[in-house]
Amino acid sequence: MSEKILIISPSWIGDCVMTQPLYRRLKTLRPGCTIDVFAPKWSMAVFERMPEVNEVIENPFGHGALRLGERIRTGRELGRRGYSQVIVLPGSLKSAVIAAATGIKRRTGYVGESRYLLLNDIRKLDKTALPLMVDRYTALAHPSQADFDGHSDHPSFHINPESVAAALAKHGLHLDKPVLAFCPGAEYGPAKRWPPRHFAALARRYAARGWQVWLFGSQKDFAAAEEINTLSDGLCTNLCGQTSLSEAIDLLAQAQAVVCNDSGLMHLAAALGRNIAAVYGSSSPDHTPPLSRTAEIVTLKLDCSPCFKRECPLGHTDCLNGIPPQMVDDALQRLAAATA
Template sequence: MTSRYRILVIAPAWVGDSVMAQPLYQRLKQYHADAHLTVMAPDWTLPLLERMPEVDATLRNPFGHGALKLGSRWKLGRSLRGQFEQVIVLPNSLKSALVPWFSGTPLRTGFVGESRYGLLNDARKLDPKALPQMVERFAILAEADGKPLPRPVPPPRLTVQPEAQQAALSALGLSAERPVVAFCPGAEFGPAKRWPARHFAELAKRLTSQGFAVWLFGSGKDKAETQAIAQMAGVPLEDLAGRTSLAQAIDLLSLAHLVVTNDSGLMHVAAALQRPVVALYGSSSPEFTPPLSDRAEIVSLDLECSPCFERTCPLKHFDCMEKLDSDLVEAAIARTLTKPPGTPASPYIPIIQA
């Protein structure tokens, strides 16, 4: 009996990046019919992996951001000796390649990153122009070195069970009788990626007047933002920030009629759930990390100063989000909801201000 080709992937720590890694898993299963895929990831991203049918097993990554813990990495690597034929390392840090090296896995694949020659014996050089999107940079690691990336790259797709949806509704005391618009006003990287609370509040007032229920999603860190939205809106909203696990957030987002979101991890989750998405971009670039769905509409003013990729506005005016008002977003919502499912994604066309 032929043994299975055992692959370990060292996954990213960010929620959005974890979603964008799924096309790599799809390609690996396509190329290796006998593959058994294990993904090593932080605890908080495991609910995503549980909803990816390509992932056969998970391994907890116990190392926090920036923590070297060389002895612990050596012990974990040694415990994995002989368990895998290949390791693919998605983060570009030196530390993330140590466990694969200590494991002695025969094939260790990844980008050169922080001078990882030796740690990786299948070290690739990234051509950013040939691979402009993050999802492409992950997916090409399924290919042999030097082989071009087959396009199109399959989009991420998360699977949710009806019983999980119902359990999440019951746990939070929610009803999906009215069509739900989900707001995702957070962005882990910093405030420059966040649409102002007063704009979300104005949009919430308009949507509730049209018969929609508005649910606010986010972590405990987003509570101040969601509370501000609810207070300024002055209409009944469901503030779920800090009240859900990531698993529950995924299951509840899958019920949304529409998702309005900053460029964030939850944006990528919503796109992978094939929900209609209106994605708001200011300091970041929709050309690098767009929502990977033909049901997404991107809204950006494309100002001369953006994308700046800064955590806070370096010019102090924050025009890229301040001037992106609720009228523009409401128009994008109308376009999104009237586009038939399966319609090819429209090319990204920035809004030009007069």
């Protein structure tokens, strides 16, 4: 009987993508193991594209909901599935409560929010030694951080051609022209979002070269995407809020190039092996860069950035406003030449 491992996943899409190298490392270190992931409903499509994952189990608890009794009951139900280890990736006390309630013999995770009594294979994170989030996850596959070699693989998703065909048909899309994908949103705030006018200028350039431009994001990004479309004279197809995450992943996989902010969609595009121009303003690629050999960081490296603020504390957002479309276009051209 193969060893069964339960993963309690993070909630953010980008963080979910970065967990895949952990599963690959577990498969290497413990051949034949079975990996199940306990994940929020909105992120389940991410794990369904990972061949290392056996089953995705829905985590019914949203952000901020304690519901202690329900968490304990859910943990007990998970504990009946015969796991030998649970690895807790979020740093919250709430996630550790579920792990403790499972009764699973080995409960692994970082110290986090006072979790000493809940986890029994507890690690102290050396952030200096492991600046990358992906490495912090992968290190948990090993008996200790000292046993980790300091290197994580890149995420790589499996895409089903039938799902792609269904998504294209549903949204009336065609692949008769190359696709440039824009991901203009960023959940954290406006200090991470390249201006719509710059996206629009780049859209006009690529449309003139015979490309089509698809805009991806959630319903929250719809208005910004509409502004891009208006400023580019209606040259784009606005898919923001129109697709499920599953459809967005499959459609994003059809793009020859992607321009994105530091966001969950950036990490999805990286896992799909797309050519990516990743625009950074208030945040830094030193912690959560796009994990891909076909991605280029576009940033001005101003003295005031990264500030890690939701809105520019100086009121000008020069770190993004000052990045011209030509700079992003140059990055895409270099990537195209390198991957030709």
